[in-house]
Each structure stands twice: as structure tokens, then as C-alpha cells.
Amino acid sequence: MSIPNGISENLDVLIVGAGFAGLYQLQIYRKLGYNCKVFDSAADIGGTWYWNRYPGARVDSPVPIYSFSTEELWKDWNWTEKYPGWKEIRAYFQYVEEKLGLKKDITFNTRVVSAEWDEGQHRWTVTTDGGLVVRPRHLVLATGALTVPYTPAFKGLEKFQGVCHHTGRWPEEGVDVKGKRVAVVGTGSSGVQVIQEIGPEVGHLTVFQRTPNLCLPMGQEQLDVKTQTKLKELYPVYFRFRHQSVFGFHYNPYPKDYASSTPEERILRLEEYWAKGGFQSIASFNDTGLNQESNDGVYAFWRSKVRARLRDPRVQEKLAPMVPPHAIGGRRPSLEQTYYEVFNQDNVDLIDLNEDPIAEFTSKGIVTGDGKEHEFDVIVLATGWDSVTGAMTKIDIRGIGGRTVAEKWKDGVYTNLGMTVSGFPNMFFTYGPQAPTAFSNGPSCVEPQGDWIAGVIAHMKKNGLTKIEATPEAEQNWRGMVMGIYDMLLMKKARGWWNGANIPGKAVEVLSFPGGIPTYFSKCTESAEKGYEGFVLSGKENGQM
Template sequence: MSNQNGVSEDLDVLIVGAGFSGLYQLQICRKLGYNYKVFDDAADIGGTWYWNRYPGARVDSPTPIYSFSAEELWKDWNWTERYPGWKEIRAYFQHVEDKLGLKKDITFNTRVVSAEWDDGEHRWTVKTNNGLVVHPRFLILATGALTVPYTPAFKGVEKFRGVCHHTGRWPEEGVDVKGKRVAVVGTGATGVQVIQEIGPEVGHLTVFQRTPNFCLPMGQAKLDVKTQTKQKPLYPTYFRFRIQTVAGFLYNPYPKDYTSSTPEERILRQEEYWARGGFQSIGAFNDTRINQESNDALYAFWRSKVRARIRDPKMQEKLAPMVPPHPIGGRRASLEQTYYEVFNQDNVDLIDLNENPIAEFTSKGIVTGDGKEHEFDVIVLATGWDGVTGAMTKIDIRGIDGQTVAEKWKDGVYTNLGMTVSGFPNMFFTYGPQAPTAFSNGPSCVEPQGDWIAGVIKHMMKNGFTKIEATPEAEQNWRGMVMGIYDKLLMKNARGWWNGANIPGKAVEVLSFPGGIPTYFNKCTEVVENGYEGFVLSGKGSGRV
């Protein structure tokens, strides 16, 4: 590669990231014959599934929906579980590699540190941590929504002499917790998965909880080859239908309001959907996101289900309080299998950080606000992520006027279609801010986005355009629509990574498009049909075309 000799390289497309989105984009570039490269900070493909290897790590979207839609990738692949664990997801990515041979086009262990737009050449200058320099016409950031681990500024965390890891950077060789004194800080999705996985084998477990997680039944099931083989004629229909549903799964909420249903309908419908498991288990009525009475009733139903599994009344109140701290569905729910049963164990404690916060870390463990020192052998930091925007803002990306993306978004996110930013021409991103992202199944979002981006680039190359930029008016309108939808939803009364409230100093606002996948992609299609309305296209050296 010419870069090894210090020579920079012109490209049609640079893709940053080798997860679902980056690999899908790579396949498109290959088919269209572009001059392209893919950079990834990891040592292998998989994106978030390269890093997610903590105990209990498992996908929360069911198969086969959580996979690529191409027939060549599913026709001779079979899953062993409805919700596969991280090892099986990794095996799936290896299957994709065996079929497509993608790795030869990916430069691993290579982190993009900066990107600067050259308005004279209509190209980006992209630099990496290991000295590579490329000049792509188009920059596609497939950097993911949950890829930047966040650890609060705990006092003295460096003093701890035991084993301490964030779930997002768990060692490949794993950590032995059998018989050990273990702390889990955080009860988000990763915390829930770790707790239910290690709970039965640790010597003592202490869970530090700030906000109870309104966990839903996973509805896990073993899968066999015979059954999947019979279903595969329907797979093309599944994959077409998933982008016709609100969240990219194979279902929509039941099309009737809770408030207009009879008492008998309410009970039977809730029980029916709960028995299905997954995120669908709270989709029995279509007004729970907007109607407080409906939301309160759903929470009461959820609370009764959870409390029935917890023996200690005090623990019941900590994990499923009588008064909810936020609307149910207002934060990302986690799917669980045995989470609540762990808290029935005599060797498990729960510390409410609202009543007794972490004061500092010591060489032996953690001191809480009451002055007590809790000694541990292992501390698991399940403290979350700088979600949706973090992977982009941590790169020094400078647009036309030298402003960085981080600076532009300091007080709030502005995009057009959740894929472009005014002032940053020829830059696209997938599964990022103001797209369905956090409110959707990943592949259901990134495949249509990848197709849309590829359509733009193909149109430009065919017609001699070398620059496309979203207009400020278009991104103002897009932001207005996103915020307008959000303002009607009860989730605006919750705080978490969905709205950036977990990161100090981050603007608190909805970070994903809350209007559903069909509405989102209809809007994207309309823009193309209207001649790329909201964008300015031009050719290098010839002014506007």
C-alpha cells in the first residue's frame, strides 16, 4: 500500500467501521467498482460485537431479523438460539467473511483521528493513529451508536488493586469470578446481562444501582436446523417486512388504544403480548408512549409480573418501585432471563446510589457515602456509553469553515435526514443521530441507509457532481420534525443515553428519530424524488451544476 511509504492516496470512498453497517457499505462499493478502503480500530470484523465479550453479552433482537438480508448469507446459516450470545454473533461474522472475503479490503488496528474537508479539491484528508493518510471523495462513518465506553470520574478509581474493567473493553481471555467478591456498577443492558450471568457463580455480589431497569422477558428459545429450513422460504418476506414496521422487527404495536379497550381486553391483550417476550411484550396497546393513563397501567402490569419473582419486600421496592422514576418505555428496556431471581440469593446486595452514592475507590474496593468500605476482588464497570454521537464527536472532523462536528453539536444535534450535516460536504453516517438508530433493530436501519447513501454517490458520479452538502434550512427543518415528534411522547420525561443525559455536559435532547422506520425512510425517498431537495450539488471547478 502506498501509504507505507508515506504517500497519501486518493479514494472514491472511505468507510470507517467494520460492523454491520460498514460491511454492508463495503459490499455496495465492491459491486459498483469504486476505489475504496475500510478502516477499523479493532483487530477483526464485527463492530460492537468485536468489543462486546463481557459475561452474558447477548443480542436483544431476535434472529433472523438481526442479520444481513442477502440470501447468500442466510441460505446455509442456522442459528442455535432466538437471541444469540456474543460468541455465536462472532461466528456469524466469520460466516459472512467466509462467503464474501471482506477482510482483504479492511485495514484493522487503524483508528481515524482526524478528517478535514478540502473545498478546493472536494475531498477529505483523513489521518489515522498509525500514520496513514487518504483523500476520499466521500467519507462514510459507520462508527456505531454504542461504541465509546463511558466511565464516570470516580475518585481514586486508579487505586483499586483488584481486577477492574468496563464491559465495553472486557479482556478477550475473560475474568475468573467464581467464588470472588464482585461489584457491578450500573444496571443498564450490560449490567443486567452481567448480573444474571455471574450471579450464580460468584462468592458475593454487590450491585450499585442508580435507576431500576424495567427489564422485559427475553423469551429465549433454542432453535433447530429443521425448523429454520422450513421457514427460509419466508425469509425474503421477513426482510422486506421489517422495514415496514415501526422498530424494524416483525411486528407493530396492537392497533388499539388501552383507553378504548374493555377491562377484559386489557388483561387478555397484555398477557398475550407478555407471553411473546422481547420488546413486543409491552406492545399490547398503541397509546402507551403518549397517554399517561395507558403508561401507568402498563407499568402496574409490569410491576406485578416482576414483584412476583422477588421475595424480599425491600428488594421489590428497589427493583420495581410502586412509583416509577420515569415512564415505562422512556429508557431502553433490557431483555432478561433470570435477572430478578439473582436478587433472591443470600449472597447478593443492592446499593441504591441515590441514597448512598459512591464516594471513592480504594485499593481494596469502594467507599460509599455512609463511610463504609466494601471490599472486592473484581469490579465490573457497566457504566454505559457516550451513545449515538460519541463515536463521531471524538474524531477531529473539520468541515468547510474549520468547525468540528463536536463544536457544531455542543448545544444540540443538527443533521439532515440523520445521515448528513450542513458544512460537512460528502460526509455520510449510518446508525447515528436523528435516524431511527436507538429505536430500531440495527440491520433494519443500516441496510436501507446504506442503499440511500450508495444511491447518492452513484447519482453524483453519473452526473459529474463532486460535492453534495445539506443546506442549513434542511437540517433546521429535520431537527424541528424530530423534536416535534419527541415532544408528544412521554419518553421526554426520562433521562438516559437515549437523550444524552448520562454524559456530563452533553446537550439533553432526543438523539434518534422517534417517528418509526417507515416514516423515516419515506422522508428519505421523498428527498430523492424531489431532486435531492435540501441539498446543494456541484462539480469541482465549475460552480453549481
Template sequence: MSTNGHSAQPEQLDVLVVGAGFGGAYQLYKLRKAGFSVKVFEAGSNLGGTWYWNCYPGARVDSDFHIYQFALEELWKDWEWTEHYPGQKELANYFAYVDKKLDLSRDISFDTRVTAAHFDTTTDRWVVSTEAGRIVHPRFLVLCTGIGSKPLSPDIKGLDTFQGATHHTALWPQGGFDLAGKRVGVIGTGASGVQLIQETAPVASHLTVFQRTPNFALPMRQKKIDSATQTRMKAEVYPILLRRREQTFAGFHYEFTPRNLSDLTPEGRYLTFDDLWTRGGFHFWLGSFLDILTDENANAEAYAFWRKKVLERVHDPEMQRKLAPEVAPHPFGVKRPCLEQQYYEVYNQPNVDLIDLQQNPIAEITPKGVKTADSVEHELDVLVLATGFDAVTGGITQIDIRGTDGTLIREKWGKSLSTYLGMTTANFPNMFFLYGPHGPTAFCNGPTCVELQGDWIIDCITHLREKKYTRIEPIKAAEDAWVEQVNAIFSVGLWDRSNSWYIGANVPGKPRQSLNFTGGVPLYFRLCRESAEGGYTGFALSGTEGTDGPTDSESA
């Protein structure tokens, strides 16, 4: 044995999966079933990915219960949800159920953070190292690090001097943290901020919200789900709903209205908007008119309707101005709206203050609290950083991953993001990633994305085994063409009119570009299938099992 407690001879694997959320769990189950030797390394202490780490008060999914789960009948037939939009604790229980049913943990190393992965061109294997010094040599590396696994903390003067408790929503204490009776400050009003704010306001002695940009939040319409309803759904529509995910833009069971706003009369437009609003969830965003995200006039009308609905719920004119300004700070829907339950009513409470950072920015953090530009010191017991993530790419680039020429992936993508099919990148052979850069990621229901991409990856690795290839990597020309296509589709929309994490604008120094495929799920997976059906066009397949290294490359 070596001094670090691991075998002196590195473990040889067919596949190493990094991350044990939806994506990692699915890869493990399906790859193991296909006969591959596979292990999962997970930095957390349990399954769940984002639902392990994000355990702050109010954490909740924004997809309907019946599609936010694995589409495997052996799982859904015996599982029952309690709410239409399940909370973090219920999702953690779901992962425990999945683990027991599929016996996943026996092949997962928890509390194991991958720090480096270097490709060995002499063996066509990855050399993967962990924080604790464990080394494994997988043939294939599958990164399931997710959309938000690198929390982003603000660079604010004096942040380390605050004498109260400071917690990032994505790194919340696993045992919980009681906010009742405390003076709480929350920086950020993205999804995690909105969820935490509406849970905290009723129990905090005082809540101060520091808002940079108002969130165009939509009504969740939360409700309890009874056993009889689910029994009927499983017998009648579950398989249909789960198959339907592949057919809609965002992997939900509903789709954009197949009309433009201008096709209807003003009365027809209003009634359609009102119906979508009443349905709740993302219907008003992703079930609305086709031109909402591409036409400025249509978008402005959607914002005006949204604003009218919000103003009805907020009493104070100054609060109305901050939360729903007359002139939209950016087009509706080009920054991710979140779902809320009583978020706007919070600002009618006398114990809640809202600081508009556009007019009154934070000057510094002091030992007692937050001092704003007007020299007012907001004294706090707890400071919550709801400041989001280095999203989509950050979970991958935070690892020391080096390709065939020794280039770090963070250096390659630091100049300009480039992938092929949103699952691979040139000069990094035998490496796949899902629910990540240039996939439909931010615009797709999570389980939908990881299962569809996951099946493509598993089929690809199976094809290589059958053909006895040891190496696959995208051709640079195919990668360049994919990037061009991603950018061309992106340019049609209004996405670039905001400083959102969709385009990396929330991270200082990060290139401003499309991080996602914005053409929708059906188009994305048609393009992926076309490559596979053509023998993996756009890829170079090489090497032969049993040799010491690769043979001459050949295009598939």
C-alpha cells in the same frame, strides 16, 4: 516510502468507511459491487463492531435471530443460528462467515483508528488521518461508528486507586476474564449490566450491584432453534420477514397494537398485556398499545402490570422496593428496557447485595473496593463498570472531524445536534453517517437501519457519479427544518421524562435533546426516499469530475 511505513503519496479513494460492524460491512460489499474503490478502517482487530468489543459474560442480542442478520439471500440461505437470541460468540462466528462469503477483509485495515478527517475545499476530498500516521484522500467519507463506540466511565473519586481488576463492559479483555469465585462489584444496571449480573451471580463468591435506576427489564423467552425450523422458515417466510422490517415502527416483524389502551375494557387490557408478556422479547414494549409512550395514564397501567410480574419473582420486600418501586422513577419504555432471562431471581440469592445509589450513593473507590455514603466499604476483587456510552453521537464526535469552515463537528453538535435526514450535516460535504444521530437508530433493529440507510447512501453516491458531481452537502434551511421535525415528533412522547441516553442525559454537559428520530421506520424512510426521488432535495450538488475544485452550487 515514508518513515511511518506508508506511501509518501496519500491514497486516493472513492469512499472510506470508518467501522466494520454491520454498517461498515454492508457499505463495503455494496459499494465495491457498484464499482467504487472503497476501504474500511476499523479500530478493532476483527469484524463485528459492537460484537467484537462487547465480549463480556452474557453479552447477547435482543432482536430475534431471523431479523438480526443481513437480508442478503447469499448469506442467510447457508447460515444456521442455534438460539433465538444469539450470544456474542455466535455473532462473532456469523461475522467470520460473512467475511469468508463476501471476501471483505481484503479491503479492511484492522487495528486502524481514525483520529482526524478534514475536508479540502480545493479538491472536494477528505483528508483522513489514522493514529499510526496513515493518510488517505477519499472523495466520500462514510461513518459507521455505531450507537455505542465511545465507552463512558464514571467520574468517581479514587477510581484509579482500586487494587483489584477493573473492566468496562465495552472494553472487556478479548481473551476473557474469569469471575468465578471472586467478589465482584458491578456499577450500572443498563443492558450490559443486567446481562453480566445474571451470568455472574451463580459463579461469584459474592456479587454487589450498585444501581442508580432500576431497569424495567422484560422476559427474553430464550430458546434453542433447530435446523428443521430454520429450513422451513427459509423456504416459507424468511423473505417476507426481512421485507416486513421496513414496514414496522422499530424494524421488527411485529408492530404496535392498532388501538389505544382506553379502547378496551379492563379485562381486555389485562389479557392483551398478558399475551404480550408471554410472547416475550420487546412485544410488551413495541408491540403494545399505541398510547403507551404518549399518554401518562396508559403508561402507568403498563408499569403496574410490569411491576406485578416482577414482584412475583422477587422474595425480599426490600429487594422488591429497589427493583420495582411502587412509584415509577420514570415512565415505562422511555429508557431502553433490556431483555433478561433470570435477572430478578438473582436477587433471591444470599450472595447478592443490591445498593440503591439514590439512597446510598458511592462516596469513593478505595484500594479495597467501593465505599458508600453510609461509610460501609464493600470489599471487591473485581470492579465492573457497566456504565454505558456517550451514545449515538460520541463515536463521531470523538474524532477530529472538521468541515468547510474548520469547525469541529463536536463543537457544532456540542451546542445543539443538527443533521439532515439523520445521515448528513451542513458544512460537512461528502460525509454520511448511518445508525447514528437523528436516525431511527435507538428504536430500530440494527441491521434493518444500516441496510435501509446504507442503500440510500450508496444510491446517492452512485447518482453523483452518474451526474459527475464531486460534492454534496445539505442546505442549512433543510437541516433546520429536519431538526424542527425531529423535535416536534419527539415532543409528542414521554421521552423527556427520564435521564436516558436517548436524550444524552447520561453524559455530563451533553445537551438534553432528542438524539433519535422517534417517528418510526416507515415515516423516516418515506422522508428519505422523497428527497432522493426529488433529485436530492434539501442538498446542494456541485463540482465536476476532472476539475481542481467545485463549480457554482446548485440545489438539486
């Protein structure tokens, strides 16, 4: 395929992905005068928020934290909700485009299918599904953590003659569920959001659950312009502090442990944080993720709050069991508003897949293990994602010696600083494995990562260098630190997308850096200040960059 107008074959930087991370880096490289382009498989900007359009889809991080920190992009923008829905997030991305005019450097409907390192030229040869080939000096994968939908190998799925969609590929025009018989398979975050959104309008709803989602109160608020205008005086403080907080929000866990608190203090602290809503509602003590007694105490409090909203004792036990299914906070909780009330409706059934697994799909619906056929008009597959590593391993990326990323990570992930891989020079990635990713929110993670990557490339350009590669020793050390922290946490006993346990054949291990944002970025800064310790920089500029 010939190179389209506006795209040169020998790019300085090719970015894959036009979400928060890709757009943030594109505007940096344009200011630096680099020849940079973005490829994205979608038809518009937004990254995961181009695809997240299922009923009830909304962010689980509050604004302004969940937005770009650049004053130009928040000074005149006002949100309508503390936790915006997908339509407002899309509108925000179009506002960003109006301000920065980034689309002229983005090629849409273009999926990168392969990338091969050329050791002789110190460049990547990147090929798209349309046959377009470019040769960037640097390859930046801004492909996101939750972008590859996963559907289990259900027997007979293709036989179903009704409407069936995965939440990650919901049709743009939507699906009419009013008065229909609807099944939702899965109760992860997208399942929770769909259930509470469509519950009041369907004819009958059947929820298939394997593990209860330990949902937290969202604490949604409507926002007005006057309040936001006043609050914007603090926006710079918020954006600076999100890099000082453990999870990239505007708060840290209460600085006292559960064991040293009195029974009265425990109750009052739990109630205070619960009332605030969001993930903060279980951040009432600093040892909840480490200490079983603390975790059990917070879980018991959570359970009492949830059970009080449910009428049926059987449903109480299924959604908020007396024995915790895992440590609270050990899997990504979903933020909810009316999720539990849906199960009080007479037209809602809850099927425990541990008791009655899905045997097969038929033309009319789903047959469960007890032999019963459940008939549906619409089936929603809220079955999750091949998270964190999936978007990278789905691309045929071949480094030195022709080894692929998928082959290297088959038995476990190895990175340096959660942004680079030994054997794959000049390749960087954001919001991916062994970075704060799943334990933070997107913008809080990808902006400083983008700054760090841009700093590396600027350093190389200034010094006429053409190759940077992480050392195997640095990878070993980084992996050792990630796993060492993880081994201290109660979450290591849980299974889910945080550790890849939801994907058959995937190595089960923590996929994100669990040590908090301040520790993570201090390590990244330390490497840069020591001349990019943990990397080998080489080559001499030959005029191609």
C-alpha cells in the same frame, strides 16, 4: 507514513467501521467498482460485537431480523438461539467473511483521528493514529451508536488493586469470577446481562443501582436446523416487513389504544404480548408511549410480574417500585432471563446509589456515602456509553471553515435525514443521530441507510458531480420534525443515554428519530426522488473519482 500496498491515496469512498453498516456498504461499492476501503480500530470485523464480550453479552433483537438480508448470507446459515450470544454473533461475521471476502479491503488496528475537508479538491484528508493519510472523495462514518465506553470520574478509581474493567472493553481472555467478591456498577443492559450471567457462580455480588431497569422477558428459544429451514421460506417477507414496522422488527404495536379497551381486553392483551417476550411484551397497545393512563396500566402489569419473582419486600421496591421511575419504554429496557432471581440469592446485595452514592474507590474496593468500605476482588463498570454522537465527536472532523462536528453539536444536534451535516460535504453516517438508531435494531436501520448513501454517490458519479452538502434550512426542518415528535412522547420526561443525559456537559435532547422506521425512510426516499431536495450538489468531475 507511506501508503500500504492495496490502498490508494485518492479513494472514492472511505468507510470508518467494520460492523454491520460498514460491511454492508463495502460490498455495495465493490460491486459498483469503486475504489473503497474500510478502516477499523479493532483487530477483526464485527464492530460493536468485536468489543462486546463481557459475561452474558447477547443481542436483544431476534434472528433472523438481526442479520443481513442478503439471501447469500442466510441461505446456508443456521442460528442456535433466537437471541444469540456474542460468540455466535462473532461466528456469523466470520461466515460473512467466508462468503464475501471483505477483509482484503479492510485495514484493522487503525483508528481515524482526524478528517479535514479540502474545498479546493472536494475531498477529505483523513489521518489515522499510525500516521496513514488518505484523501477520499466521500467519507462514510459507520462508527456505531454504542461504541465509546463512558466511565464517570470516580474519585480514586486508579487506586483499586483488584481486577476492574468496563463492559465495553472486557479482556479477550475473560475474567475469573467464580467464588470471588464482585461488584457491578450500573444496571443498564450490559449490567443486567453480567448480573444474571455471573450471579450463580460468584462468592458474593454487590450491585450498585441508580435507576431500576424496567427489564422485559427475553423469551429465549433454542433453534434447530429443521425449523429454520422451513422458516426460511418467510425470510424475504420478514426482511421486507422490518422496513414497514415502527421499530424494525417483525411486528407492530397492537392497533388499539388502552382507553378504548375493556378491563378484560386489557388483561388478556397484556398477557398475550407478555408471553411472546422481547420488546413486543410492552407493545400491547398503540398509545403506551403517548398516553399516561395507558403507560401507567402497562407499568402496573409489569410491576406485578416482576414483584412476583422477588422475595424481599425491600428489593421489590428497589427493582419494581410502586411509583414508576419513568414511563415504561421511556428508557431502553433490557431483555432478561434470570435477572430478578439473582436478587433472591443470600449472597447478593443491592445498594441504591440515590441513598448511598459512591464516595470513592480504594485499594480494596468502594466506599459509599455512609462511610462503609465494601471490599471486592473484581469490579465491573457497567456505566454505559457516550452514545449515538460520541463516536463521531471523538474524531477531529473539520468541515468548511475548520469548524468541528463536536463544536457544531455542542449545544444540540443538527442533521439532514440523520445521515448528513451542513458544512460537512460528502460526509455521511449511519446508525447515528436523528435516525431511527436507538429506536430500532442495527441491520433494519443501516441497510436502507446504506442503500440511500450508495444511491447518492452513484448519482453523483453518473452526473460528474464532486460535492453534495445539506442545506442549513433542511437541517432546521429535520431537527424541528424530530423534536416535534419527541415533545408528544412520554419518554421526554426520562433521562438516560437516549437523550444524552448520562454524559456530563452533553446537550440533553432526543438523539434518535422517534417517528418510526416507515416515516423515516419515506422522508429519505422523498428527498432522493425530488433530486435530493435539501441538498446542494455541485462540482465537475476532474478524473479523480
